[in-house]
Amino acid sequence: MALLHRAELRPSKLELLAGWLPGRQWFAGEAGAPVSRVAAYRFDDPAGEVGVETLLVRAGDGSVLQVPLTYRGAPLAGADEHLVGVIEHSVLGRRWAYDACGDPVYPPLLAAAVLADAGQAEEYFEVDGKREARPASMTLTGSRTGRPVPTGPVSADPGDGGVTVVRVGDVELAVVRRPVPADVPAAGGLAGTWPGQDVPVLLAYAR
Template sequence: MAVIHHTTLRPAKTELLAGWLPTRPWYRGGPAPVLERSGGFRLDDPEGEVGIEFIVATDTTSPSRTAYLVPLTYRGAPLDGAGHALLGTMEHGVLGTRWAYDGCHDPVLVGELLALIEGRAPAMAQSISDTPDHEVTRSYTGAPLGRAGSTPEPVDDEDGTRLAAPHGTVLHVHRVLAPVEENPPLPPRGALGHVATGWAGPDDSRLRAVLMTLRPA
């Protein structure tokens, strides 16, 4: 179980993301996004060592308010071979220095995400310890996925991030979120699995979208 510490964090996560997002091929905004944390959820690392968080960060610099999905991991020491995926370090008021990574490059996050899609790991509330997030929905039809232990090799393009997954499947992380009317959002046609949830929109609205899709290669 991940314990959520309500303490200081310097720099803030939105500060790290504001410098990192414009470097991504799927980013749609200008050079200086103004971000607000609109939602997301967490997963628990079975070993209790790695923080796993999926942040929905909304760029508010234009009336269209583009929402981005950013999977992050937080570690107490650098992840070997993942310097290219490091967003930066943060000083946590309880845990000390934390190394923040693009979670699509972290085998712990990828393994637990597959477990979530398959229904073996619950989505947890973003800001409350030991509390499931029941707004997160998922589906999967196929052979057992297992917890992949190999180093992920994600590919970023204008449509998001893709990772090779077990049984010849591909996991597509939808980085730019497209709200839908369905509640809960339905898996896309032809998908073997998906994850979906909602986040805070303008004027107290609630927006929803599919965050990740698992498809045949």
């Protein structure tokens, strides 16, 4: 479960991405163009400390881009190269936003979604002491491979061909940065749809 806050963010997530995305080798779109949100999904950090959100966005009229992010209340040691930026959150204070592929919290959660169809976190707002469900903006479908979800050491590298590769234990996962409709590989994958995108796009897969 993801508990959200109705808060003011400075800069906003999309403003932060507008400055960060053009420097990525997988970027597609017009540098300097406004970034718009297409859809999003979240995973649950079992420890409840790190926000884990994947945004699907466009820069201007460019292709849909997949940007997994983590939000932390303090800098992540040794992860400066993965830092997207710092956000001032009106409820939680300063938050450090990272490319989730370089955050050790993310790969095991992605592996659970890809290999065991763990799904996305349910989202709630807390209003006047009561929780209100936030409808999901997209649908996720993972594979049920029967493989155990790994919990070993994690790592990441830039990959090639528009994917970023993350590893957890003996499993290698490709995060598709420019997701398009494609078949889910036999080894397991994560696909998604959203309003206006009825044909599933491949978001990540085991390889």
